[in-house]
Amino acid sequence: MTDPVTELHECFLSAMRAAFGGALPEGASPSLAASKNPQFGDFQANAAMGLSKAMGKPPREIASAIAEQLKKDERFMAVSESPEVAGPGFINIRLKSAALSRALAALDGVALGIDRPNAGAVETVVVDLCGVNLAKQMHVGHLRATVIGDALARLWERLGHKVIRQNHFGDWGLPIAMVTAAVKRGVDRGEIDLGTLTLERLERLYRSSQRVCEADEKGLAAAVRFGLGPKAMAELEAQVGGAREAQASSRAALVALQSHDPAYVSVWKRICDITLASCFEICRRLHANVTAEATAGESVFAHELEGLVADLVERGVAVESEGALVVRLEEFGIKEPCLVRKTGGGFLYATTDLAAIRRRVQSFGADRVIYAVDARQSLHFRQVFAAARKAGYTRRSDGAEALLFHAAFGTVLGDDGTPFKTRSGENVRLSDLLDEAVARAEAAVKEKSPELSEVERRAIAEAVGTGAIKYADLSNDRVKDYVFSFDRMLAFEGNTGPYLQYALVRVRSIFRKAKEQFGIEESVFERSPPAMTIVAPEEKAVALLLLRYPGAVRAAAESCEPHRLCAYLYDLAGAFSSFFASCPVLQAEDEATRMSRLRLSRLVGRVLRDGLDVLGIVPLERM
Numbered sequence: 001m002t003d004p005v006t007e008l009h010e011c012f013l014s015a016m017r018a019a020f021g022g023a024l025p026e027g028a029s030p031s032l033a034a035s036k037n038p039q040f041g042d043f044q045a046n047a048a049m050g051l052s053k054a055m056g057k058p059p060r061e062i063a064s065a066i067a068e069q070l071k072k073d074e075r076f077m078a079v080s081e082s083p084e085v086a087g088p089g090f091i092n093i094r095l096k097s098a099a100l101s102r103a104l105a106a107l108d109g110v111a112l113g114i115d116r117p118n119a120g121a122v123e124t125v126v127v128d129l130c131g132v133n134l135a136k137q138m139h140v141g142h143l144r145a146t147v148i149g150d151a152l153a154r155l156w157e158r159l160g161h162k163v164i165r166q167n168h169f170g171d172w173g174l175p176i177a178m179v180t181a182a183v184k185r186g187v188d189r190g191e192i193d194l195g196t197l198t199l200e201r202l203e204r205l206y207r208s209s210q211r212v213c214e215a216d217e218k219g220l221a222a223a224v225r226f227g228l229g230p231k232a233m234a235e236l237e238a239q240v241g242g243a244r245e246a247q248a249s250s251r252a253a254l255v256a257l258q259s260h261d262p263a264y265v266s267v268w269k270r271i272c273d274i275t276l277a278s279c280f281e282i283c284r285r286l287h288a289n290v291t292a293e294a295t296a297g298e299s300v301f302a303h304e305l306e307g308l309v310a311d312l313v314e315r316g317v318a319v320e321s322e323g324a325l326v327v328r329l330e331e332f333g334i335k336e337p338c339l340v341r342k343t344g345g346g347f348l349y350a351t352t353d354l355a356a357i358r359r360r361v362q363s364f365g366a367d368r369v370i371y372a373v374d375a376r377q378s379l380h381f382r383q384v385f386a387a388a389r390k391a392g393y394t395r396r397s398d399g400a401e402a403l404l405f406h407a408a409f410g411t412v413l414g415d416d417g418t419p420f421k422t423r424s425g426e427n428v429r430l431s432d433l434l435d436e437a438v439a440r441a442e443a444a445v446k447e448k449s450p451e452l453s454e455v456e457r458r459a460i461a462e463a464v465g466t467g468a469i470k471y472a473d474l475s476n477d478r479v480k481d482y483v484f485s486f487d488r489m490l491a492f493e494g495n496t497g498p499y500l501q502y503a504l505v506r507v508r509s510i511f512r513k514a515k516e517q518f519g520i521e522e523s524v525f526e527r528s529p530p531a532m533t534i535v536a537p538e539e540k541a542v543a544l545l546l547l548r549y550p551g552a553v554r555a556a557a558e559s560c561e562p563h564r565l566c567a568y569l570y571d572l573a574g575a576f577s578s579f580f581a582s583c584p585v586l587q588a589e590d591e592a593t594r595m596s597r598l599r600l601s602r603l604v605g606r607v608l609r610d611g612l613d614v615l616g617i618v619p620l621e622r623m
Contacts (some may be wrong), residue, residue, distance in 0.1 A: 088434025
């Protein structure tokens, strides 16, 4: 037995088919669930209620027929006591203690029940995450793309698959040329030193260069129409003239970058380095594995776009529409076509995304490509995915079709229910958010554990603060918005990161005391693990949850929903707390029970540690 729910479900389906001649009504299900009251067993099946109307028989008669078939199933009877029919047609199942013990012992291996797939079943999974932009600091809007994307990558890695992360870096196009031109002018005038240039100054230059390029054409037209006089006309003409000059300079800079002009390219590269250095540092603090090797800027695909569009046109995938080129998608149920080239010849985000899909599938050999991107981009990705499929870019070299999935997520909100901003209306910088969380966590740790050194306290606070922010994000259904609250996410009670970290700390504390009080070395559980005897209801509750761990990881990965794993870990921590309160571990009535409960506790700790690591949250020994 691995996950008892999966095992029992399969046994029930076999028994249902055997009881009724192999033919079951469409949608027939065992309707298996954990019993709410232990006196009715561990699980209860409600299959008979659903089958009664379709088969024209009383539920209890149906339940009895299924139960009789279960009794003939050796696999079922090896793990469960004889099934009991109760009430109008419920089937109660009580797992055998010995079977639970065997299953737990099997789980307590190196892989925790998550073995690597066979060589032929290993998938290549590409995860698009983070998505920073050149010359801009990471802000709260980048949090979910980074945290969710990294968690999805970790989930698939934990299942033994090959994962390729792709930080889609916005480093190309006219806005990028604007700031590059502005920096180069400053360097040429001796006003900017590239060696000491900071991201804060780059961001100011980015904004100012955009403002300079915004020509007030409407204002000038209004001044002419209403005859506002020479002074207003002169001011507006100067503004528009300056903006047009700045636009021309930016376009010239873009041409220079496209032609690899060394003077412009060196400035652009320096801006990229400054931007990414900040990005990688914040990702390091977030324990998100985003590196230079995992970063692919839009510039990487720039030289491919003209050829890609030519390919689409040559094969009739893209067609002209009012001077532009589009891919029509009616056969996919999408009315809006995918625009791949503007009327003036310019390319779009969709064009770059098509090039990225082609590379990720046909060069990287991706079996699936997962995009951790804001839900507001849903239509864009529906169009791009459909266009890529129509163009054949999702077909791997072996002829298989890659799966494209948009792991869409909602918005981080403030207390007022609007997107989380500073009081001045600016985006909240991610570095400031992390600093605030760590400062608050440090104050809480200092209050709870004043004996810790400053170095220990700071390290714990960093892990607790960043973990709290990550868990608050990951534990919410990713498609939903959520309200950001330091007080709630940093609480040591409830469904929070600190609560899970503390649950692991409690396990580690048990083993420190076991060594101090009884001389029990933890290594004994690896060299000669004691038997686990599952007797008390609280022990059984923990055991059943532990056995669900491999399935919880798999379900979270396949659905691209990290909150499923968060919910599982929270349930496990809660069950362990009840077990710890009701079942003395170190003060157990005899040595065999003590060692059994210590091994059960250790297995809880191993699963909590592994689960936190899969989420990218730092596990702690002390808090």
